Amino acid sequence: MKPVTFLAALLALAACDTQVETRKDVVPAAEQAATPAPAAASLTAAGPAATLQPETAPDVQQAAAVVQLDELKAQGQLTAKLFGTGGGDPAMNGLYTHLAFFQGPAEGWRVFRLGDVLEYRVLSEARGRVDLEIEESVMDEAAGSIGSRTRRVIVGWAVAADGSAPPTVTVTPAQ
Template identity: 45%
Template sequence: MIRHPLLLLAIAGTVAACDSGVETRKSAVPDAGSNAVTAAATAPATAAGPAQTVQTQADDYLQSAASVVEVAPLTDPGADAKLFGLAGGDPALNGDHAYLAFFVDPSEGWRVFPLGDFERWSLGEQGPGRFVLETTQGRMGDNGEMVTGEVKRFIVTYDARVAGSPPPSSITVTPAT
């Protein structure tokens, strides 16, 4: 049972909206002329009011949220779902745990399915009740050395939803070429 559903929803919303390129290891640099906000952000910042001191918060929910490294919403209109990754494990060998989550309702939160532990993952092609997970994985070789960068694809399927229907109780993950 979720003790703080509104806090959890606020965290999920914040995490879904935020993605620091440092943690996701993405180096996409936006075109400076692409929008006015980007151009304004390149000017040096100067203080425009008094500083506020902020203390840390010791909260298990925030500890979990801080592990989120990437969020990718699905375009399937009825799914109300997203992929997300949590950092953990040995970062030298995988450590980006991918999950698929379907929103149930505010009282229950999300139904979460583990997809695997990868070096990196990205969302590939999508369709109703289906998407492709593109991954890079590492493993230990026969001689005990690390083998990294193995590209693998998986087709993830679930019962397509219509608005108001419950999320799936299971999914399938199939290796793909």
């Protein structure tokens, strides 16, 4: 009977450990990913349900195709973002990657298509510039097979004193 009491006390003390959150970095990432999140309590209806109809505007269809979004936050008063839409042949890239600058409510966004890639990753950002790592499919015509390559690019634009969207952007190969 005493070992059971001792085990219960030990478990109770372990549950009171205030250092659990600070020790998460010690747990291997594979174990953290395997640990399920605690289930949230279900909500209880508190009024009648509203029935919604599907959206039919064409631009909503385009918005639904967005599969990646990265806000660029180092651009001062200029609102900028990178985004990728799904489309094309998924065996050969398929992430249409864009850079967009907000011009204002009347004009909307000024959008530049950077390319069709498998994926992109923002390496760094500074005012008037974003450095990207791009993974893309390439066709080996001689072998008749699809391979892949990783490349880096600097996407740049002139920073306007008034914070307006740039008229052009440049894409420069980088190391």
